[in-house]
Amino acid sequence: MLLPKTRWSVKKRDPQKAQMLVEELKITPLVATLLVNRGFDTIESARSFLNPGKSFHDPFLLTDMDILVNRVQEAIKKNEKIVVYGDYDADGVSSTYIMVKTLHQLGAQVGFYIPNRFTEGYGPNENAFRHLKEEGFSLIITVDNGISGLHEARVAKEIGIDLIITDHHEPGPELPEALAVIHPKRFDSEYPFKELAGVGVALKVATALLGEVPTEMLPYAAIGTVADLVPLHDENRVIVKEGLKVLRTTKDPGLVALMKQAGVNQTECDEDTIGFMLAPRINAPGRLDDATPAVELFLAEDWYEAEELAEIVGEMNRERQEIVNQMAEEAIAMVAATQEEHNDSFIAVGKEGWHAGVIGIVASRLVEHFYRPTIVFTYDRQSGLAKGSARSIPGFNMYENLSKCRDILPHFGGHPMAAGMTLKLEDVDELRRRMNQLASEQLTDEDFIPSSEIDGTFTLEEASLDAAEQIQALAPFGNGNPRPKILLENVYLRDLRKVGADEKHLKATIIDGEERLDAIAWDMGPYSDHISPLARVSIIGELGINEWNNVRKPQFYLKDVAIREWQLFDLRGNRKLTYWLDKIPKENRIFILFHKEIFENEEFRFLQDEAVLIDSVPTAKGVDIDGKNVIFVDIPPNRELMEMLIQGKKPARIYTYFYQKNGQFFQLIPTREHFKWYYAFLMKKGVVDIRRYAADIARYRGWTVNTIHFMTKVFFELEFVTINNGIITVTKGVKKRDLAESETYRKTQERISLERELLYSSYQELKTWFENKLGSQIEEEKVLWI
Numbered sequence: 001m002l003l004p005k006t007r008w009s010v011k012k013r014d015p016q017k018a019q020m021l022v023e024e025l026k027i028t029p030l031v032a033t034l035l036v037n038r039g040f041d042t043i044e045s046a047r048s049f050l051n052p053g054k055s056f057h058d059p060f061l062l063t064d065m066d067i068l069v070n071r072v073q074e075a076i077k078k079n080e081k082i083v084v085y086g087d088y089d090a091d092g093v094s095s096t097y098i099m100v101k102t103l104h105q106l107g108a109q110v111g112f113y114i115p116n117r118f119t120e121g122y123g124p125n126e127n128a129f130r131h132l133k134e135e136g137f138s139l140i141i142t143v144d145n146g147i148s149g150l151h152e153a154r155v156a157k158e159i160g161i162d163l164i165i166t167d168h169h170e171p172g173p174e175l176p177e178a179l180a181v182i183h184p185k186r187f188d189s190e191y192p193f194k195e196l197a198g199v200g201v202a203l204k205v206a207t208a209l210l211g212e213v214p215t216e217m218l219p220y221a222a223i224g225t226v227a228d229l230v231p232l233h234d235e236n237r238v239i240v241k242e243g244l245k246v247l248r249t250t251k252d253p254g255l256v257a258l259m260k261q262a263g264v265n266q267t268e269c270d271e272d273t274i275g276f277m278l279a280p281r282i283n284a285p286g287r288l289d290d291a292t293p294a295v296e297l298f299l300a301e302d303w304y305e306a307e308e309l310a311e312i313v314g315e316m317n318r319e320r321q322e323i324v325n326q327m328a329e330e331a332i333a334m335v336a337a338t339q340e341e342h343n344d345s346f347i348a349v350g351k352e353g354w355h356a357g358v359i360g361i362v363a364s365r366l367v368e369h370f371y372r373p374t375i376v377f378t379y380d381r382q383s384g385l386a387k388g389s390a391r392s393i394p395g396f397n398m399y400e401n402l403s404k405c406r407d408i409l410p411h412f413g414g415h416p417m418a419a420g421m422t423l424k425l426e427d428v429d430e431l432r433r434r435m436n437q438l439a440s441e442q443l444t445d446e447d448f449i450p451s452s453e454i455d456g457t458f459t460l461e462e463a464s465l466d467a468a469e470q471i472q473a474l475a476p477f478g479n480g481n482p483r484p485k486i487l488l489e490n491v492y493l494r495d496l497r498k499v500g501a502d503e504k505h506l507k508a509t510i511i512d513g514e515e516r517l518d519a520i521a522w523d524m525g526p527y528s529d530h531i532s533p534l535a536r537v538s539i540i541g542e543l544g545i546n547e548w549n550n551v552r553k554p555q556f557y558l559k560d561v562a563i564r565e566w567q568l569f570d571l572r573g574n575r576k577l578t579y580w581l582d583k584i585p586k587e588n589r590i591f592i593l594f595h596k597e598i599f600e601n602e603e604f605r606f607l608q609d610e611a612v613l614i615d616s617v618p619t620a621k622g623v624d625i626d627g628k629n630v631i632f633v634d635i636p637p638n639r640e641l642m643e644m645l646i647q648g649k650k651p652a653r654i655y656t657y658f659y660q661k662n663g664q665f666f667q668l669i670p671t672r673e674h675f676k677w678y679y680a681f682l683m684k685k686g687v688v689d690i691r692r693y694a695a696d697i698a699r700y701r702g703w704t705v706n707t708i709h710f711m712t713k714v715f716f717e718l719e720f721v722t723i724n725n726g727i728i729t730v731t732k733g734v735k736k737r738d739l740a741e742s743e744t745y746r747k748t749q750e751r752i753s754l755e756r757e758l759l760y761s762s763y764q765e766l767k768t769w770f771e772n773k774l775g776s777q778i779e780e781e782k783v784l785w786i
Helices: 015-025 029-037 043-050 065-077 090-105 126-134 150-159 198-210 215-227 234-247 253-262 271-288 292-299 303-342 356-370 398-403 425-442 465-474 525-529 577-583 602-607 617-622 639-646 672-685 690-701 705-717 743-758 763-774
Strands: 007-010 081-085 109-113 137-143 162-166 180-182 347-352 374-380 385-391 411-414 418-424 451-454 486-499 505-512 515-521 537-548 551-562 567-570 589-593 611-613 629-634 653-659 687-689 721-724 727-730
Touching (some): 015 029, 015 043, 043 465, 065 137, 065 162, 065 198, 081 126, 090 137, 090 198, 090 215, 090 292, 126 150, 162 198, 180 198, 198 215, 215 234, 253 271, 253 292, 253 303, 271 292, 271 356, 292 303, 303 356, 347 425, 374 425, 398 425, 465 537, 505 551, 515 537, 567 763, 577 653, 589 602, 639 743, 639 763, 672 690, 705 743, 743 763
Parallel strands (some): 081 137, 347 374, 567 653, 589 611, 589 629, 629 653
Antiparallel strands (some): 374 385, 385 418, 411 418, 505 515, 537 551, 687 727, 721 727
């Protein structure tokens, strides 16, 4: 058996609806099923999803948009100074760029201001607003922030500066007293799509001001949308899909320099390029110091300046990676030291001096490692404050639960899955206690096991090249539209091999009848030691395309494996058992020995804490091996002991080592012809000193001395001879008897037969042997299918 790493939630297929899409849209059954299972189960909805076009919602459906447009037009006419008040992450930087660029195009006198993460924190702050007033700005437009700035809005009103807020973060029960609040989640909003990123809201403002969608700004909107992990459906899907098209051909110096610095092929940019290559670099300046270089990179019109800024951003990203790795390692060690004992439902960990700019990334690492909702703090003893960044898991709404702690959270905001906060140091333990209590009440043990959402169960034949190519029409993938995961059941994984310099990865061939499919599994190299050759496996993963030397083939990106039957692992051979130990799971393993001399052998002394000596039938019957990984260290002396040990039981795995101290029992197994010659020899001699002549006889016949002594003992038990002090005398007049009447002969034959079946059989023969003895199939393991 092999348990999956995650809970598998598999969607059922609707063959009739899928077939309708197959016939009408001319797509493969696999892609048709994916569409149906994602809610696109009509011809119209499926066609619209596959070909969304450039349909954007009317920006004036956003409440207060007309007020914003009128105020901006008035400011431009009066040549007022406008400032775009942004945020330091990729969404905020992209939003800042779009708003500044739009206002520039309209002829506005505009600048931008991004608060420093470390000295000012997230969102509006009073000092900044007063400073901007002194600098002569009369209109502030926030992007990707401001919805929680109740106090700052009152300050703006007090000092006589107009404030317009554009944001997408969760609004509180009270809206700021601003001139306009552009937010798709306003309770009085009629806007049809609520999940825009901050940059999506900025794009809507730009569209309202310019009178059309600014196509050249779509790549920036795509970057912010992907980076902020908002759901990629409806308008977000259009933004990213169209933005990627422009990104692949853009000539904007900042974007081109950024892609060059990241080492990406511009013509092949996709959502993964943004998420893993571009967004981390855009985020880096704001995480370590000041986000200004990232905004300036986007605004750069000179190629030389753009390349210099891209290099600065890249270097900051490398520094950020080093800091994150060090902090994450330290944080994981801190949590591990207490988590095993306390098993908290909520993790809250912090330390003085931790870099405030990367605590969110570290929180994400902790969620990946421990799968618990998490807050990571950095403590400032001088100010008496703690800054925290939170990440959650499905089933625990971080924003809602933090909202229940408003009395000790003077400044916080975020989403169901992520949030940021500042609080007094003395309130950290109380927040930890409350959040742990809330998580304990809301989450079950099952919630603490990562879940894999699977789009359906398919056959290997359905996982074709056509299907892999058509899956790309479902892109861009991301939050709300994940890359499809499919389930292949009762297939075989053959040609398993570890690959990569450190053997971290796994390559295999998936086989089902005549069908074959190449598979690759990143960071799953050790699995090759836990999947036996004939095991029927269920696997989940993503179907993609591997292109090499202009040959395109479907390829399966394996993510998880489950085996619901017992497995046999053949360790027979010359390698010492210590070679295999690290390949056998330590949990639920039991070493079985049948011979006391081997059990006490110095070579196997290290096993004694985990080993059981089976020296009688009652002992064999009484050993519990159900659900365990059973390692047979040596061969049983007879079949009965083995049968009594395994019959009717349900081991998870069986490992056969079958150590023999002296190699095989006989180098030569005596046949009846051997016995016939030896008896004739004894009859001729009449009396033989076997101690003196055994070696000579063996050498003459090409036998072993053991063979001579064995046949001699059989003749003695059959009363064909007598033995006195090593002198053999043939008994005259004895009647013929069957060799099987000798106990020694019978036991030896049984032993030889058992050795042939266990030691010298093929892998398939040995597995069949065990299956016959087990008597019934192992019950299907209740892996975490939903």
